[in-house]
Amino acid sequence: MRLRIHPERPAPRKLGPAIDALRRGNVIIYPTDTGYAFGCAMSSNKGIAALRKLKGIHEKHHKPLTMLVNELSQIGRYGHMGNRHFRVVRRLLPGPYTMILPATQDIPRGMRNRNHEVGLRMPDYPVCNMLVDLLEEPLLTGSVTPGEEDPDLEDPEDLERLHGNAVSVIVDAGPLWPEPSTVLRLFDDEIEVLREGQGALP
Numbered sequence: 331m332r333l334r335i336h337p338e339r340p341a342p343r344k345l346g347p348a349i350d351a352l353r354r355g356n357v358i359i360y361p362t363d364t365g366y367a368f369g370c371a372m373s374s375n376k377g378i379a380a381l382r383k384l385k386g387i388h389e390k391h392h393k394p395l396t397m398l399v400n401e402l403s404q405i406g407r408y409g410h411m412g413n414r415h416f417r418v419v420r421r422l423l424p425g426p427y428t429m430i431l432p433a434t435q436d437i438p439r440g441m442r443n444r445n446h447e448v449g450l451r452m453p454d455y456p457v458c459n460m461l462v463d464l465l466e467e468p469l470l471t472g473s474v475t476p477g478e479e480d481p482d483l484e485d486p487e488d489l490e491r492l493h494g495n496a497v498s499v500i501v502d503a504g505p506l507w508p509e510p511s512t513v514l515r516l517f518d519d520e521i522e523v524l525r526e527g528q529g530a531l532p
Contacts, residue, residue: 332490337361337503340457342464349464351498357381359489360501363426363455364528365473365508366484368497372397372468378440384496385472395441396428396449397468398458404468405429405450408437415516418532424454426528430515441470451511457503473508484508 335344348358355376358369368384370377378395387393399405405419409431419429433441433448441448451471453459462469474484474493486502494500512529515522523531 331498332486332500332502334502335457338456340460340503342460345457345460345464345501348461348499348501352377352461352465352469354498355380356498357384357496358499358501359474359486359493359497360461361455361457361503361506362471362473363453363458363509364511365506366486366489367474368472369398369461369469371465372438372441372470375438375440378438378470380496381470381472382440384493387472389440389442390444392443392445394430394433394443394445394447394449395470396451396472397441397470398451398453398462399468400452400459400462402452405431405452408434408468409448409450409516410434411516412519414519415521418514418516418521422529422532423452426453426509426511427451428511428513430513430524432517447515449513457501461501473510 352371355374357380360369368381370381429450433446437448485505490500510527512527513525515524
């Protein structure tokens with residue numbers, strides 16, 4: 331199923347089938363500030379396993395899974411950080427950043443990588459914010475890798491053709507150009523830049 335929405339002014343009722351699919355433990359494709367992404371409910375072991383399969387990230391992989399939240403307090407709930415890191419996070423978010431933090435006990439075991447870390451995002455993007463609000467829990471997320479035929483553009487029709495059998499719903503906000511987030515790893519009292527993307531470096 332493909333749901334057409336307005337990227338800046340999404341109607342909550344139009345996202346109803348996507349929320350129903352997430353609550354059933356299914357994976358959806360939805361638009362973000364960095365391109366289209368796979369998403370599932372954080373509480374769904376079924377969804378986590380399916381998203382891992384789509385992304386090719388097994389549980390012992392060094393790369394952590396990433397989740398979307400809507401509030402800074404949730405970042406502190408799901409990731410350990412000191413005062414210095416909190417000041418950095420508060421200054422940069424919401425925005426196109428992925429923060430890699432040591433996972434707290436509130437993170438499902440199936441989401442952690444071999445280093446017990448988790449990625450956290452808080453985008454400034456209406457569709458992401460509304461999905462998390464309507465779902466009433468964080469959304470596990472993983473970017474859709476652009477196709478070889480058109481690596482610079484993600485078109486919902488192509489996504490439906492390529493992934494329609496693997497996901498329940500595609501939230502269609504029109505073609506998007508993937509622009510990756512800046513990835514920062516926050517550990518001890520250090521900040522490591524793992525990838526330079528949209529967000530300016532702190």
